[in-house]
Amino acid sequence: MAMDFIKEFLDPRVESRRTHLNGIQYNYLFGQPKGSLRATVFLFHGWPDLSIGWRNQIPMLLDMGFLVVAPDMMGYGQTEAPHVPPESIAFYSFRRIADDVKELARQLGVSRVILGGHDWGGAIVYRIALWLPELVTHIFAVCTPYMAPSKSYVSLEEMVKSGRVPNFGYQLQLASSHLEEAIQSRGQIRQLLNALYGGATSNGLPGFDVKTGVQLDRLPQLKHTKLMGERLLDFYADQYAKNGIHGTLNWYRNREQNFKDELRLTNTTIRVPVLFIAATKDEALPPSMSRAMDKLIPHLTRKTVDTHHWALWEQPEEVNQIIREWLEETTTQQKSHL
Known part of the structure; x- marks a missing residue:
């Protein structure tokens, strides 16, 4: 099945690989360019996505001479999905993913990496840079602003009900x-994904709202999303049905665990070059959430695309051009350690 989806949806230079990282089996996409290697890029997806959410960007990065690694995150696709309980929510923490990325880089023989992220993947790349500053040379994040660790704990419920982030109401659900x-079923998962990727009823009612979440009663009535074809949606449904949605939702249950871990961080300023691409119509992560980034990231480049949350798919050419130009400007030819 891995080779089938690569042939249908991905660049032929990409292969699917599996490995164990600190005791957990991960699946990841691996793409190696022809000729000399410029540097290595690790790409991280969010919810409800998979590693192939970067399918429009990977060919561009390979053409530029970058080796590309894109994991299915913990709980997603072919990567294991520890159940909580009995397992600890720490499996889904930023500290854990940083440790796993460090191990994957070690296995690949890579000492320095560029990180790219979207949605939860954007939050992940900032945290990896805090936990492993020696590993990271550059960061680009699509839609996701950097929010520094806090010294006082505020629950998600408090944040939403206080009016600070009403757009995170869906996260409570x-x-x-x-x-x-x-x-539970594969069919229900497919309906859920269709809603989250923009499916609406015949009279325009959405299947998802950032303030209230998934509109469960509407799922059977939704027309097919315009963001992906039937076969790709089927692939996503198959991948999510493998372990159900439990593991993927644990990323929304890890706030307190991350807070406790991050009390050990001594520096919350990100000093490597960072590209932040905001989507002007993103209701889940509106550009206004990024106001404080300039104070926390000295080498910040801001760009915008006039699109919604799924910018990687809605405006791939514009997103790719922004990333390509920024990488050309901020990186130099680096000898790969592979």
């Missing part, structure tokens, strides 16, 4: 058990 209990 995802962090609870309600959605997980309602979405």
Whole structure:
């Protein structure tokens, strides 16, 4: 199945690989360019996505001479999905993914990497840079602003109900058990994904709202999303059905764990060059959330695309051009350690 989806949806230079990272089996995409290697780029997806969410960007990065590594995150696709409980929510923490990325880089013989992220993947790349500053040379994040670790804990419920981030209301639904209990079968998962990728009823009612979450009663009535074809949606549904949605939702249950871990961080300024691409119509991560980034990232480049949250798919050429030009400007030819 891995080779089938690579042939259909991905660049032929990309292969699917598996490895164990600190005791957990991961699946990741691996693409190696022809000729000399410029540097290595690790790409991280968010929810409800997979590593192939970067399918429009990977060919461009390979053409530029970058080796590309894109994991299915913990809980997603062919990567293991520890159940919580009995396992600890720490499996889904930023500290854990940083340790796993460090191990993957070691296995690949890479000592320095460029990080790219979207959605949760954007949050992940900033945290990897905090935990492993010696590993990271550059960061680009699509849609996701950098929010520095806090010295005082505020629950997600407090943040939403206080009005600080009403756009995170959907996360309360995802962090609870309600959605997980309602979405069990492969068919239900497919309907859920269709809603999250923009499916709407015939009279225009959406299947998802950032303030309230998934509109479960509407799922069977939604028309097919315009963001992906039937076969790609089927592939996503198959991948999510492998372990269900439990593991993927644990990323919304890890706030307190991350807070406790990050009390050990001594520096919250990101000093490597960072490209932040905001999507002007993103309701989940509106550009206004990025106001404080300039104070926290000395070498910050800001760009915008006039699109919604799924910018990687909606405006791939514009996103690719921004990333390509920034990488050309901020990186130099680096000898690969592979």
